Amino acid sequence: MYWTEFLTVALIHLLAVASPGPDFAIVVRESVAHGRRAGTWTALGVGCGIFVHVGYSLLGIGLIVSQSIMLFNALKWAAAAYLLYIGIKALRAKPADPIAAEAALMAGERSPRGAFVTGFVTNGLNPKATLFFLSLFTVVIxxxxxxxxxxxxxxxxxxxxxLWFSLVALLFSQRRVRAGFARMGHWFDRLMGAVLVGLGIKLAFSELK
Structure with missing residues (x-):
């Protein structure tokens, strides 16, 4: 009875999750910098962040946020500040010597908890996700x-x-891919930092529609 509705939800979600954004950028960065395990834990954090949006959508809180400029702006600035913090740290990356780069490939320094929290916070604080899930649960469903x-x-x-971001982590954590990035790792960090800063600035100046 609800298959048509479910397939519509699944298709809309597929199109949304496949478009590059903060979640994609953070999973790629964690995967390249720290390996498959860190990337996968980040992906799981992003997935669990979805429960935050689903929870308030079911409770109707999302509607309140969407109608309140003050609440929306508070969420927006918190998310923007977090993205800017991560991005600026990445922009300050320094070149690593070849021995250190090889060691980084051999041993992951990122704890599962740290990677998970990074993914969870990045997704959970995204006000664009708030509006997406609000529209999904009020218009589509x-x-x-x-x-x-x-x-x-x-x-x-x-x-x-x-699952989607775990596949992204799997792709970008391949040893050959990581080895290529390791040779120019600081440039990759700076590039991803610029992307995150750009997303943070764009988010900071976005308006509630």
Whole structure:
């Protein structure tokens, strides 16, 4: 009975998650800098961040946020500040000597908890995700759809997001890919830092529509 609705939700989510944004940038950076395990834990953090958006969407809090300029701006500035913090740290990356670069490839320095929290916070604080899930749960999903079914959609969205970014982590954590980046690692860090800073600035000047 709800298959058509579910397939619509899945398609919209696929298009949204495939478009590059803060989640993609942070998973790529963690994967290249710290390896597959860190990238995968970051992807899981991003996936679990989806539950934050699903939770308040089901409770109706998302509607309040969307109608309150002050709450939206508070969330927006918190997210922008976090992206700018990560981006500026990356922009300050210094060249590593070849021995250190090889050692970094051999041993991951990133803790699973740190990688997970980075992914979770990046997704959970994204106000664009707030508006996306609000529109999804108010426009696409029928308000008469049972809460249990809507919660099931939420579980799928979290799982699909984690799976997608785990594949991204798998791709960018390949040893050959990491070795290539390691030779110009500080330039890659600076590039990803510029991307994150750009996303943070764009987010800071975005308006509630």
């Amino acid at each position: 029928n308000p008469h759809t049972p809460l249990a079914i809507q919660a099931g959609y939420g579980v799928y969205l979290a799982f699909a997001t984690a």
